[in-house]
Amino acid sequence: MSKKAFTTLALLVITSLVLVACGAPSSPTTPGEAPSAEAGCSDAIGCVEVGPGESLEIAYALTVSGATAFLGEDSRGAIEIAVAEWGEIHGHAIALSGEDTGCNIEGGQAAGVRLAAQPNLLAVIGTNCSSEAVGGLPAISEAGLLMCSPSNTAPGLTDPNENWAPGYFRTAHNDLFQGRVAAEFAYNELGARTAATIHDGSPYAEQLQAVFASVFAELGGTVTFQGAVNENDTDMRAILTSIAADSPDALYYPIFEPAGNFITAQSSEISGLEDTVLMGADGLFADGFPGRSGPNSVGMYLSGPYVAAGSAYDDFLGKWADQIGGVPPSGFHAHAYDCTNMVLTAIQSVAQVGADGTLLIGRQALRDAMSATSGFAGLTGNLTCNEYGDCATGEALAVFEITQAELDGNWPPPVVYQP
């Protein structure tokens, strides 16, 4: 590089650094300094002002592409239906934007930062995977947003000593509950006395199998093996061989596709696993799972979200068929629908309507209204939130059995056990 070019480049770098340094304080992301923080706002963490003719902004943060897109599409459809039903709040339309979170920590973090940078955003419906929330929640919470997840199930997210942060709520069941249900089903209903577990290193799978293993041992069973694979592994023979050495009665692998497909398909190739019952969880609860895993999936059990049939749920499915088409591809649509309705109800209740129709919404007031939710009649039951954001009823969970019909395309599978 010539000396002249070097000098020019150095000057450019220095100038840009100075500009960046000068620009920082005027960043609009800090809630206290948002343009809305005017005379009328007395909220501790700031307000959002929605002027006449402007829309209320909410966003989804879901995994709408890639391997877990079935989860994101399932939730997104339900959110769109709920928003369409509301139409408007105090005369203001509801604008729904969205971020793709990709079912991993990095995707969640990137989405969280982008959402936190929107000054007029009120609430986020999401995320799907627990890992996304681990990555995204810090930025979302710090920006003063309200967040409601339809399908985060990792126990740590509502534990103040772990990942919980103010503003976080979920309508999904906590895996402390899902793992217990799966272990009780294996021990009491299937009569399993030995079990092995596999996780993939994700917060969801690791915590869920740990709960399963400890409850199973508590009930009197023996856990013969607890191992892990990588989410990109295709050859599961080595770990299945380790497991087969003890021929456990049940094998519990609460992971995602495609690793879950490979384990299911390869389980029949290993001697010693002939009588082992396969069990998965809601991460594999997808309409294409039996077809992609092949005939070994017949007879497999999946724990997953369950909504008892009723007129409200039937209405919802009818709207899905009209607006989205077909049936929901996974099991958390009812939870997403409830989340959206709870969030919009809270917005409606705390919004102060000005003389010209301007809305002033306090961010802390919105969070308080959400945590005060009690006996909210949703599709998944009557929801009451606790101080750390667990709003699930515990009723909306069941164990399903995959049969030949599911392999041939039927969905969802029949329920065989409910706690």
Added chain:
Amino acid sequence: MGRFFGRRINFGDLVVQLLQVVVLVIVVVALYNTITTGRYTSRHWVSLIFAGLAQGSIYALIALGYTMVYGILRMINFAHGEVYMAGAFSTVFLAQHFASNGFLNAQPVLAITVLILFAALVSMAVAFLLERIAYRPLRNAPRLIPLITAIGASFTLQYTFRGFYGTQFRSYPEVTALRGTVSLFGYSIPIVQLVVLAAAVVLMFVLYWYVERTKAGKAMRAVSEDKAVARLMGIDIDKVIVTTFLIGGALAGAAGVFNGLYRPQGVYYFMGFFPGVKAFTAAVLGGIGNIPGAMVGGLVLGMLESLGPNAILEGLGIPGANQLKDVIAFTFLVLILIFRPQGIFGERLREKKV
């Protein structure tokens, strides 16, 4: 430099030799521990060995593409994993079509041959375009430039195919004729593993024969030896390079179908990345630029991955052994590079070639 038993030895050599002894001791202790616990029967070991061979033969077929291109151009074609993905991903739709109209199970041999030919064609087309668009204009550029271009080409191909076929996972249909096991020395081995292994070995021998016994193969070896002299002898260098890419592509496409028969699940746009890295490892293991080396490297890597976690890591009492499968493979690669930098079959490269 020092004196040791009256022999002058180099300090570096001493460290390497000590390391060799340490590694050997660790492996022997681990194997001893695993075997004496009696947790696994010989049935388990045989099943792992054959699974490793089947997986290894798929790595080997992909590795041949890396090694041939390196032999001719002294360039690592990092987009080769995507050439494999292109064939495997495109063919899954044809395979599903054959399964739904019954052709696959009525005429399995014919149907699978058609699938292999189709996958090979797609992969050859991708490899051809890759060479034409991405590599040929950079033939005389510094060596880092084609390398970075290859990485860019790899991403371009991944997201192009994502655009073509979407982000959904696909699965190859199950072939009834390949279901079940055969008994070999009292052990039952899945038929599909034997078929994949045998087919891959046949393809490798055909390639070896082509390179060693035909005139085109001779031209290929000549270009690999010295491009300038080969040109003086009247060899069309461009044609030889294109042929090399086409052969590598065809083998990768075939590997895509074999993978679909052996591991039907998880076919998507990113499926080529890890097998690509593994096959590159296999090529280095065997000695990059060396064709029999890539074959042996692939098979060795497959076996290591399959046996390593249970035989070595478990014997050392390392928790989460199966998550460390790749660690075994890459540790072995590092060890090979320390003890035998030219790979198992490789010759020490002359300064000029490097």
